[in-house]
Amino acid sequence: MSAPPVSAREAEVLALLGEHLSNAEIAGRLFISVRTVESHVSSLLRKLLLPDRRGLARLAAASARTGQATGPAPALPAPLTAFVGRTRERAELAAAVRAHRQVTAVGPGGVGKTRLALAVAGDTVGEFPDGVWFADLVPVTDPARVGAAVAAAVGAGEQPGRDVDDAVPAAFADHDALLVLDNCEHVRDGVAPFLERLLAACPRLRVLATSRARLMVPFERAFPVPPLSRDGGDESDAVALFMDRAAAVGFPPGPGASEGVVAVCERLDGMALAIELAAARWSTLGLDGLAAGLGDQLQILSGGARADDRHRSVRAVLDWSHDLLQPRDQALLRRVSVFVAPFTAAAAAEVAGFAPEDVSAVADGLGRLAEQSLLAVTPAATGTRYQALETIRQYGAERLAAAGELTDVRARHLGWCTAAGAALADAGGPDWRARFDDFAEDMRVALGWAAEQPERRAAAHRLARSLAGLALTRNLLGEAQQRYEQVAALADAEEAAGEALRHAAAVAGLRRLGDDMYRLHRAAADAAHRAGDNGGAVGGLAEADTVAARFSTSFTRLPTAAEVTAVLARARELAGDDPRATAAVALADAAVVTDAYGAVQGDADNEAPRTIERVERAVELARRAPDPVTESAALDALSGALSWAGDAFAAAAATRRRTELLAHLPPTPAVTHERMDALAMAAGTAVGAGELDRARRQGRQLADHPLLAEAGHHATAWLLVADGLAGRADETLAHAVRFRDSFEQSGGQQSLSLGAAAASVAMIHGLRGDDDARADWLAVVGRADTTAEHRHGYGAVFDATVLLHRGDARAALERVAPGPDEVWKWVCWVWLHWYVALRAVVAVLAGHPAARERIAAARAVVAGNPAAVAQVDRAEALCDGDPSRLPAIAAAFGAAGSPYQQARTVLLALGEHVVAADAALTVLGLTPEAAGRPPRA
Template identity: 55%
Template sequence: MTRVSKQPATPGISPREAEILALVGEHRTNAEIGAQLFISVRTVETHVSSLLRKLGAADRRELADRARPAQRSAVLPAPLSAFVGRVREREALRAAVTTRRQVTAVGPGGVGKTRLVLSVAADLGGAFPDGVWFVDLVPVTDPAMVAAAVATALGVGEQQGRSLGDSVVAALAERRALLVLDNCEHVTDGVAPFLERLLARCPQVSVLATSRARLMVPFEWVYPVPPLSLGGAPSRDGSPSRDGSPSRDGSPSRDGSPSRDGSPSRDGSPSGDGPPFGDGSLFPEGEPDAVALFRDRAAAVGWTIEGEQVAQVADLCRKLDGVALAIELAAARLPTLGLDGLVAGLSDHLRLLVGGYRADDRHRSVRAMLDWSQALLSGDDLALLRRISVFVSPFTAAAAAAVAGFDPLAPGHVADGLARLADQSLLSVTASAGGTRYRVLETIRQYGTEQLAAAGEREAAPARHLRWCLEVAEELAASGEEGWRVRFDAVADDLRAALSWAAERPDRRADAHRLALLLGRLAFDRNLIGESQQRYEQAAALTEDPAALRLAASVAACRMRGDDAYRLWRAAAEAAGETPGAARDLATATTTFFRKSGAFVQRPPREEAAALLDRARELAGDDLAAQAAIALADCAAASYAFFAERPAATPNQGERAAATPTEGERAAEAAARMTALAERAVDLARRLDDPLAECAALFSLIGARRRVGDEAAAAAVARRRVELLEHLPLTPDIADELIDALLIATATSIGTGDLVAAHRWGQRLRDLPLLAEAGHVATSRLLMADALAGHDTDVLAASGRFLDGWTRAGRPQARNFGPAAAAVALVHDLRGDRAARDEWFAVLDRMGVTAEDRAGYSPAFEAIALLHHGEPALALERLDAPGAWRIGILKQWHVALRVEAAVLSGHPKAADLLTETRPMVAGNPIAGALLDRAAALLDDDGEGIRATAAAFEAAGCPYQQKRALLLADAG
């Protein structure tokens, strides 16, 4: 993450606003700002609105320009011990990173890769203005979760219709940043494809990785990290190596815990900077890094190396092959063994272990060190160390007792054993909100896993870990506590690791299936909906469970993945066999085909969907639920055909005479057919007492009501859809339908002039947790409602979230979001900022919104702006332009504005238009008030004009309220 640069004090700006201003300057989304500052997105939007007002900024873009920090600096894991030596390696690696796109620091475990890379990344912070981002891959056990780990580090969440990997690429596409990926060796199958996409699509991003083997990706530049210099013995690349830092594999600084010796460095500089000890001729080229590191770590535990001991230290470091982790562990033993005991004990074990393992030479010294270290432990502590190696994330003492507390180790003795292991630097310790947590250093964890097999516990400890994970997952799934998400985050990697272990064992498939279902549910509730779908599909694969496939399909629908939802519903039908359940699945696949038509990447032929529905009828029998699902599919198919085949435009006032009765008759017949289908589906759903099915059926009824011009009835049905679902638990199927219901309820409320309700529904949509990162979806309707109402400050604040969400989603073609972008353009136009207005018109173009698409709302928006600027004749011309009037949600606004434009421009038929239009806007309080104001203007009735201000105020439209007062004063 990047550190927030402090902003200069500005009068009237609170400290919290200053924090938010700085993050806006870093182009953070409101969701990212809220997550970093632990406040709600709504609170962020309120502060942004305040900042726009206080700083006089026109929009979020200008606000970001004013807040732009001079420089971003890296925030990396803070080492708690001094970094020693490695001068040449640091220089070489810095040069590589500044000239190469992707550099991999390669070397064995414990050699010091991580500390070297962290020091180089800190040095280069100023060269990457958009930040240095550190990603710890140690807890990641599934290669498919690499992108998720990177997304977490970046603060990037999943957006509907995009994978986390694509979201990360979108977030970094225009940034000059350095991404540090640590410990890639166990997930190279996930790292390699991720980096290929990242480097190809993010031209200003560089990657610095650590691994035990090269990643084999294009553009990779491999830098071998040598052991520490030993004095007289050249390193592998022929030059003395100079790193005395602990590696990721053994460094306690990985998670911010106390250093292995128990104390941080005093002043950030190596304690070995003092006068050299011993005979300077012993090291004619200077003190070797290995000896300097041992001396520094010895001093940290209160042990002074005397001059006559220098040669003995150098010999010990040579026997440890200059491996930083081994040297650090050896130095930590000085208080109990002394230097002589260290040398003697290590020598014995090295002699015993050479050639004793099937490992290459570069790992042999680390294994020797670990064997020697564990030889000093009691039997109980040895058992505890190997058993807790099953944890991949920091764990509590209670968790360790549950997993490791079996014969010969009593559960009650586990806590004491953890303390002893921590004292001996075999565990790192960190304090957290949930209490003290322990972490097994990675090299030791891998070694402990091997020891499980040697002790005959290869199955016992992982099995107990699996049982513990199942209990934790079930408790989390049942929890209603506010802080469950923090607890889930703390154990999520262990749940995933346990699932991977169980899924590979036939005798554990039932447990794996159970855990996959729980993880699918928890991931969904945590808004990790991509993983949720993956886990439900995994559960289905373990047992051919149609219920899991149905859950996966519903999650895919929430993600706007039409292809996946369609595929999964078909797979559920196949798994269900020739049953009514299969009929329901096939019918739902058909419904998905029609209702999610815009969410398909490659839509199958329409004939295929029709065949699925025919097969569903064959399997349904008398099953009421199957019949209801088929009724929904019939509604979806009819609705799709109805709107796909409707006339491109509805004639405007000047074109009506040319309309043929045949067209109107066809529309009425189609609407009647849709109404009948929808009412049948509603009836079946009510007989089933299924609010979700009823809500889906009402979707088609709304279309039928709007097609015959009954906007008030359509709005009432839309409200009913929300009421059916808003108090139900947010399961995947309900969430998908609720998003749609809120979108339509907001739109129909806007259309009928109920801006108060539109704002309420829009807020509800904006605040859905699933849409926290999909700002363009969450704010789309609210922007339109607030722009028409005149809440310009709120619109400008929320427009940043809208644009951020669309940008983070990869700037897809998004014609459905044209009204939102046009609404923001309207607000800028009303404020007199033509440049900002034109920028938002450019956004419309980039979204692929055509002139035909805009015909349902742009004429009304443009008329409002033209009337505002005193150009009623142009407004009337725009409203009367051929093709300017479509079946859009602003139809009633359109005709009412047309009357006002006619009156203000002195059109001779203004009075006739007023009379003709009244019946068309019945029940719309804003359109009605517009006509009342037009009538008062026509009669030059100043008091009548002023009286309409109260009507606009009551309808939640302060813009038109102020305009009425201005027009009254002008008259």
Template identity: 60%
Template sequence: MVTDTDISPREAEVLELVGAHLSNAEIAARLVISVRTVESHVSSLLRKLEAPDRRALARAAAVPAAAAPVPPSVPPSALPAPLTSFVGRARERAELAALLAAHRQVTAVGPGGVGKTRLALAVTAEAAALFPDGVWFVDLVPVTDPGLIATAVAGALGLGEQPGRDLAGSVAAALADRHALVVLDNCEHVLDGVALFLERLLASCPRVTVLATSRARLMVPFERVYPVPPLSLAADGDSDAVALFVERAGAAGRPPDPALRGQIAAICARLDGMALAIELAAARCPTLGLDGITAALSHPLRMLTGGSRADERHRSVRAALDWSHALLEPADRELLRRVSVFAAPFTAAAAAEVTGSEEWLVADGLARLAEQSLLVVSASPSGTEYRALETIRQYAAERLAEAGEVDEVRGRHLRWCLERAAGLAADRQDWRARFDLVADDLRAALTWAGGRAERRADAYELARHLAELTFTRNLTGESQRRYEQAAGLAPGPAASAAMLRQASAVAGCRSAGDDMYRLRRAAADAARAAGDPAGAAADLASAATMAFRYSSTFVRLPSREEAVALIDEARRLAVPAAPGEEAGETAGGVGTASGEEAGETAGGVGAAPGEEAGETAGGVGAASGGEAGKRGAAEAALALAEAAVLADAFGAVQGPSVNEAPETIARAGRAVELAAMTGDPLAESAALDALSCAHLWAGDTFATAAMADRRVRLLASLPVSPTGTHELIDALGMVTEAGLGAGDVPGARRWARRLAAHPSLAEAGHRAPLLVDALAGHAGDVLDGSVRLLDAWRRAGSPARGYLGAAAAAVAMIHGLRADHDARRAWEDVLDQLGPSSDRALGYGAVFDAIVLLHRGQAAEAVERTAPEAAEVWKWITWIWHHWYVALRAEAAVLAGHPDARDRVAAARAAVTGNPVADALVRRAGALLDGDREALLATAEAFETAECPYQAARTLLLAGGEEAGRGAAALAALGFAPMAPAPAPA
């Protein structure tokens, strides 16, 4: 029976839209994924829900009868619903729509209050059919940092940051092949950020159109400007301006007498046809009447206060706001200007804290301001919320400055933000939703406080909190920037060093190797400035290690000479020179390693063959505690760096049979001992990773698996942190794949499930679960996981990521076993796009191809595919693939009648001892060679125990007779095509 937990969140979204009778193309556009990905989800749902066709699937979605299907002609839309009707502007709508049809970037320009946003929304709604891949609206009002434009757009699109890309890149990748419209509203305060973002977006997305609204043009060469005019005016009252006034006055109470339309026209003319001013005036009509409004417009406060920067239309809006402001009671004026510091909707309780008033008084005043149309009221789970329209908020902010209250009120707002941030860090219940509600205020408060020397301490605390919160919110790009900002605001170099280490760790989570390396070196400089040579030594050694553990994440990879220089400098800082000895000259130093040539690197010490260096976690953490503890951490970091450099040269250049293998293992083991003495589990984990890889290169599969298991258990209970998260994800991937290589399929599946459920992998997924399910023979799980992998890869822009090659090859193998030739070719195309790799030719590719060839009865071709001796291709099969390779090679030789078959079986039996799966494969080959049916059937039981259902079913088919029927049925139940009869062994 299919349960809710069997259906992934993305499948649930697809199922809901199928129930709404959307086509695959419409679903793809709605969810910003490819049509092929939708087809894969639908196929998975049909299988899971045992539905015979799409109609039955729609019924299974249980869509309420009242839910109307979305007409195919209406594209997916993410436009805010207007709270009031749109009046007039037929000519402007037609003109702006024509510009959108002819140009890729149009900016609707005009003063605040002219009606730019409402016009843009009206035109966008009418033009939506021209953009079949969707329309999205992005309000930039809450954005206070020009560098966060991409964050706002990604939020509107429902995108997270993709591994290896910043948010701007993630947005561009998601929209690269879309015919879509993006509306950027209220750009005037972040013009530079918008211009840079649009240049990148439009260059990467040739079918995307952008409509911006702004008080000033963006000043980019590809911009087409549309000046939004005031509402039309006519003395006889037959105009858009009068129509708007009448409609809004009627909504506020009762419509004015039609006989007075001429007087209304005169009022609208005095307001220059400005939509906001007319709405504000109309809202007071029931209480003041037309005569009162006319008199108020003659008040001296109508005069300009903005200087020569404002044109006549802007002067009229300001006059209307001055007039509306003058009608307020003094207490309400004070409240309006003080709540202008909020960048996002706020509650009465929040306003009371920031304004310094009693909550009941504030609540009463907010209600009066809302009645005056100066605040917008909305309901939320946290209670009634208020928001000032941007023009009014800016006007009120000017009044705040004139009153000399900026420092006082913004100071209280800063304290309120600090309390919110600390509360979010302490109470994690529903914290993500609570963070989203206050995030813009936290950013705005930090922007204000960061530029004031007297607020530096508070700004540092807020930047630090915001860095932590955005990291946990998976906004890793912003988190790194906030940690760097905190480092610049820190009260001293020691605190700055701590923040830079965190920033480096976040960069590691982003696979930004250059940033990770740069920031760790900057942390070393800060530690030296703080009088902490041991901390600086640990940072320098960790930076050197990063150059080898994360080599593929760098744009400019530091040379081996540079890394060795860092280690030498770290040694001088950590180990004082003895009399008569030059600082740093110690026996066995990195520079004295034999057989190494400077600059020869091939992946990282943490990168297994077939795995991109950089999947592993990085660097020893900064030491804390006394001088002894710091010195111990520095020594541990040095030992790890030396082991990393030596292991890299040894593994990449010399091979597993040379004498350096024991030395490499000894160095890594010493690094583990020193790290354990520091009491820092992250440092110990990093050293265990080096030791795992040293055993790996030496060909000890089981020691590698044991070290990986020890490492992940060490990290299991650590709290969330940038370094801890990166280290844990890597450790889970390592222990999963190491277990698979050692034949512990049940254990590997358990770890794989934990890895797949990690929140930091919600978007990107991981290759390890796919490898486990594929080699075990769980076709349905592989097909489901392949949809997520393909979706994430395409969202990231289909980058060449070689470390995903094994996962793509595993999916292609499953389709080969299912005789789904088109799907297999499609995944082989993906494999080609991931980039060339020797692993594909000689490592995982040989294993997966051999399994498919043997399934098809092509034993001779399988012999050819695995022709090289294991020692010839050790570098590409050492990781997961060694035991699988030698076992399949032996079976292929037996089934093909190869003259060396018996020797291959004997050699394989010795190589795989202790691996339950590979041992069963080799015993099966031996039983086939000897014609021992009883021994053959015994291996079927071994495969069942090892949780490898495909190989168990294959064994029954190879046994023939009455068992063959059971084997065929088992294969069919697993979703595989019938197996070709195997030739009798010669």
């Protein structure tokens, strides 16, 4: 969700702050209370992310010099024409919004609900510190996608592990804001439950909706929007609107026309849309032409059994406008009504189906329709686009059905969508996303129609498959999974269904939805079994067990050990001699043993070698198959087994093999999911091997990956750990903002990497001497980690580092008191080398009698780890009382990518090096004054 807009009143307060006025002086200047000024100042600090009043003053002064705005652009759309009349309704609706959590402006199409709602929203924007937000639901055709549409409108992205419908409640949870939902009538079944969840989760949010009918929710306050007032003759709101719009086309009615205008507005029942369309024709028809044109047309649908009260007046105006068109333009209007999003003349020519196809003639016709306000014109970088208002689009659809052309035109629209999707799948460039967004809703509508036509099942299958791939590329992971499941449902062959279900499972993996991964792999296995494909069935069953073991923290309900065992037994039974099936079963067997269903403990010396042997067999079988994705998954299990065995270097090498194996494979959903996991594991194991620069590079790849754009906590986790261990405070704190925002919006997901990332930020705050911020981030650690015991690993490393920085070696000694064998399961994966090396350093600085024994023990473990070896070397130099070795050790830390430890080592050398150490710490963004300066050992 983007930053809340600065209100008009806040902008005034900000400008006066730039003049360095006090709150009392600002209150006097604006005729408001001092308390109100204080409230506006607090709101500005929050919205503009500034620390204090001086920051606001500097920003205001700079803005005044440059002439730039001081805040984000308003979230409300800016109408291109003036709002006319409705003084009473405007005040009453504003009062209703202030008094009730949810208000629905109800009235017929064309009555002016949207313009009234926008006017009221603009009037009250200053009363909502977190701004007013607008979402137009016109393009939404599926009630299930209301939440996704609102999330896109307000900039609240989907979070891994949560449904997109939860994004908006998460974004508005603590916001005092107004959300305007426009045009709800066609998706009421989706809007009602969405609003119930939203308002329950956001106690300070208010919602103003517009709809042709009430939303029928228990907390709704309906506000009927009447037609424009016609009382008062030529001074009525209806006449004022007509006069304003007629003047806009260059022919304002003269004084003698007022009586005729009053009559026209009366006959149009005060409907705003009808009045605007009539006024647009004033310049070409005049009063007598309008009177003649409206005469018969208004009577055709004014109250008969064919029309309901909501549409009578608008349909009359549209019938009149339609009948003024030439037959070819009438056909064009009804045929382009199938487009939901703005469309080009070329697209219209293809779908309209005129023979011969003449784009220039169609463009000329679209221009005539636009002149008569039947189409809106939208200039764009890719060319002029046209769009019909929703009411006119629905009217055109009725005409299309009445003309018997509905099936043919929709079929051409389906073909156009399919071809456009195929072209976009092969395209690229910086405008790719915009091009997809331009017509994605048309693809969805065409797919919805085709899926309901049994004879078009194959076409629907092709379009669903195309849309699934495009949605994945567009990072719409929720829709991509939905579409792949739809592909499976539309498939004529079980083999195709199974493939689509496997794709859906991989996308669920990208969303960190373990339950869906497991369900979809089981469903793929069932489809393969029905098709007589034993290999595919084995693959699905084995993969289900594998993901349950590998990604256990992403499940809300992990399958029981008995269920996993039964699935694995069935897979073995079906495997036969198929190489890929055999490799899949071997992987599942190895993954179950090494992960959630039986992790090998570090002190189980007799189990670790057998487990590694079993996993290596799975790797080799997958390599021979060949099956790169399964081989990568087997390498993941191998790195886990090697970690349990305490071999950090071999574990890192296995993850590097994964990234190399996957680097040049086509980006299928399964490959993409595997590649993302491989990058994360490679970064983690690089940390464990002391390869901080490599960890930073791979962490950066994750942070910059587009698929993680909306999952900043997972994207930045390992980058935070690597930067934190290196002591790069500025970089760590910069990425911490993204991490924290995304973590909170996700609802507080739990995983070991998230806990370590939060702990690394806490450590940096500790090194900066900011205990309040450190405590705040330690609270995040408590929510981000899966078990408290994990903090015996990274928590001990980070806490002891802070304590040593402050010169409290005794406390640091206590923090790492347990021997590695006591906390093996918490340090064996990433933290073993860091833990044992730090214990050696702490022992020396605290004067522990076993310091030399700890140094010797650490050397046996960390040999080959550049950062940990430098730690042990430093401990030994201090223990020997030989600070002359410290400058060389400091250089080793620099080469190992650890500038903090480099500066810390210089600091321990004392003497003439202190100034250089303090300068190095300052460059890193740390606080030299917080660093302890222990006496020389």
